[in-house]
Amino acid sequence: MLFSSSKGNCAYIKYGRDEILIDCGASARTIDLALKSIGTSLCKINAVFITHEHSDHIRGLNALSKHINAKFYAPEGCCDYIATYMHNSKRAVGLVSNTPIKLNDLAICPIPTPHDARGSVGFRILAGEERIGYFTDIGHLSEGLLRGLSGCERVVIESNHDIEMLKNGSYPYSLKQRILGATGHLSNETCAKLLPHLANxxxxxxxxxxxxxxxxxxxxxxxxxxxxxTEAGFKVNAEGGIGLKVAPVCEIAELI
Ligand SMILES: [Zn+2]
Ligand SMILES: [Zn+2]
Structure with missing residues (x-):
């Protein structure tokens, strides 16, 4: 995860001959700096996968589409919309739900997610023998999403808000209702209940x-x-146990 928060999201996966991004929710420069800090750069990216069209996921799309010669895969429902932001709209490719895109060595399968966008997906990714689940912006745990996550050795999952902090916070009532709703965002509480199930x-x-x-x-x-x-009996961040981390936020101020 290069960085992730409700303000900007971008993930990088390298496997075999493939180097891909999932979402581009910061400027191309910021994403390039983040890639350079881990020894790679934008010019190595051979595909970009977009989960949905909200700005914290596509902020860098226009500049990125000028800088890299890759296809941009997006859910069918929002692909045409995303194409209007791109330098060369012909490189926008619509994803078909539950139908994997096979690159050189990675296979990336889009799974529909319950979220209030024109189209919204998470990804189940096959890297050799290993499966990676990538799911953010999910209002509730739908059956399809749970199937997509099941058996994934590595999981990136949304843990958006503490319910009490949200209810007592400064957001307008309508925004609170949107976030708490069935097509909003996943709470810490729901995420925490899910993890032992996935670990099992x-x-x-x-x-x-x-x-x-x-x-x-x-x-x-x-x-x-x-x-x-721990209550479910798993060791966490100990030898032979379950790994648990929080994704870094974007430390560079320049998100736009
Ligand atoms: Zn969203
Ligand atoms: Zn988001």
Whole structure:
């Protein structure tokens, strides 16, 4: 995860001959700097996968589409919309739900997610023998989403807000209702309940992502999941145990 929060999201996966991005919710320069800090750069990226069209996921799309010669895959429902932001709209490719895109060595399968966008997906990714689940911006745990996550050794999952912080916070009532609704965002509480279930079905590491900068803290999200896993009998961040981390936020101020 290069960075993730309710303000900007971008993930990088390298496997075999493939180097891909999931979402581009910051400027191309910011994403390039983040890639350079881990020894790669934008010019190596051979595909970009977009979960949905909200700005914290596509902020860098226009500049990125000028800088890299790759296809941009997006859910069918929002692909045409996303194409209007791109330098060369012909490189926008619509994803068909539950139908994997096979690159050189990675296979990326889009799974529909319950979220209030024109089209919204998470990804189940096959990297050799290993499966990676990538799911943020999810209002509730739909059956399809749970199937997509089941058996994924590595999981990136939303842990957006602490319900009490959100309810008592400064957001307008309508926005609170949107976030809490069935097509809004996943709470720490629901995320924490899910993790032991996933660990019982083969998941070995969890990255908590898309934390709200207003209605959550990394400590609260981490501790809620830690408690749930420990109570279910799992060792966490110990040898042979389950890995648990919180995704970094974008430390560069320049998100736009
Ligand atoms: Zn969203
Ligand atoms: Zn988002």
């Amino acid at each position: 079905h083969g998941s070995r590491s969890f990255m908590l992502a898309h934390l709200s900068e207003e209605n959550n803290t990394p400590e609260i999200a981490y501790n809620e999941c830690l408690c749930a896993l």
